[in-house]
Amino acid sequence: MVAKLKFPAFLAGLGLMLSACGGKEAVSALDLEQGAFQDLDAEVQAIVKDPAKAVEVQALIEQFHQEFILLRKAVVNQRMESRALNANYDATMEDFEAVVATNQEHMRAARERVTGAHLAIIAATTPEEWSELHKATTKAIDQLSESIRSY
């Protein structure tokens, strides 16, 4: 049996990923993201009764949106960086440790920001509003998952 290298399949995937970054698929993925966050914005308007609080929560949702954009870029960069480093036969343990340390620092900083925004939204909502927001059925997360998988 003659096995075939998986390079062509991988390169096809790479092509899709790169086209997603700059081609037609990129528009589609960005549209998915935009739609997801617009859905969230509408949910907040419908659920949070106090207009001032609703504006506050919407600003925090926008912060989540910006975090999502950073996450998307980080996912793409980390994938490329890890693959490139691994492909280097002469890469040292120190090289790997440096990349891991940078990624961990990024994740820790993101954790602080997102957790802070999450707690701020809780503080701006009543338990009932929070419960409604939590239970709200929307396709936003599915859309975001689909979006990031395309990168």
Place this chain on the structure above:
Amino acid sequence: MIAALTIYLLMGGGGVSGPMVFWNEAADNVEVVVTDEERKDQVLEVIDSMLDRSKEHNKSLDEMREQLGDLTASHDVTVEQFDSFWSEYFDLDAQYTKDIIAARFSLTESLSREEWAAIFSSASADTSKP
């Protein structure tokens, strides 16, 4: 929804080391590139152990995602509860990363420079674009 988004933002990217898991394609390439059967078996055994370790890690992540789901759903959650959770999460991820990197270096000991290049050259192409 917002709670789910918090989880997604913090764990949806595959964690710190998620992108390091690309060993399935490597195993297929080893089958072709390494002609010495004994070494091929050794290398595939290491890769299998890496894949098993990754499955175990993913299972742990699923469990942690459920824990985080409970935390984010609560209106009474505290900063301390989040801190405790993330401390455990980063410890888990650090150990996994350490294990995978150690296995990677055991692979370099079993493969020549040329074999390594043939197995992972597709990865090099991945760096050609921003």
